[in-house]
Amino acid sequence: MQSLVYDLPMSRRTALHGPRCPITFALDIFGDKWSLIILRDMVFKGKRHYREFLASAEKISTNILASRLKRLEAEGLISKARDTKNQSKFVYSLTGKGEALLPVMLELIRWSAKYDPQTGISDNIVNGAPAQLLERLDEDRDALIEEILRG
Amino acid sequence: MQSLVYDLPMSRRTALHGPRCPITFALDIFGDKWSLIILRDMVFKGKRHYREFLASAEKISTNILASRLKRLEAEGLISKARDTKNQSKFVYSLTGKGEALLPVMLELIRWSAKYDPQTGISDNIVNGAPAQLLERLDEDRDALIEEILRG
């Protein structure tokens, strides 16, 4: 049985009412594998539709996907709208708050590139190889961010 | 019954053997609430002992803490040693790989500061208020990182 707060995670239900340590706020997102995967797919793979999220290599199941989309929307990180091209589809897109997570993800990529031998030299990310992306991250970070978000 | 791979997370057990999308590598850490809490406490609260981790506001339980410490050690993010002051205690500390996550966390803090009204203006983090920390993050980031890790 889904409760009134349906799928709101524990850290929100028991939220303290005072200032709290940094990072804590982000635990609901960066502390949940599936939320991260969805955000990754939106940012780096340009996914916008339910079907596309289902197709990730990590094989998210339909109920979990639905719950996370709902949660991300409730958190104000994504928004949902009908597809103007196809009235029977929905389009999910990042809000400003969601887009603002890109710098975090880029630092995560920098870290992965350094310590994960499998994070792919041959795996294209945006419009170039990760190696290029990392160079640009050092040199013109703001332009890179703009480019990833706007295409 | 703990298996041979004790608590190795799913994303590792089913790891693909080829280049993969960025972020994916980090899912075992950034994708697990408890691992993140432990890292947060080590970096921003200077915790080093089992007892200290247990005392977090999130109330991690002993079995979960033990499993995550083991996992973080297996991932090479932390190391474990006997406390020279007290032979019956252990000291956990960040490895280089673990310390290298600090830039990610700092971006997370920047994000939280912008969108979470509760991330505390009055909550001291290192040796000053978050407001100061954010200023320094813009101005002399590298020195700030050094100070957090060594200071």
Place this chain on the structure above:
DNA sequence: CCGGATCCGTTTCGATACTG
């Protein structure tokens, strides 16, 4: 005391089937 391991009731997840 310290750092867990073990047991066990409860919660959450995940795969599949099904529906508006």
Place this chain on the structure above:
DNA sequence: CAGTATCGAAACGGATCCGG
């Protein structure tokens, strides 16, 4: 197409026990 419903499996949380 975009989700619910269901139900077994896994993870969690709390209490307790145990070797050093």
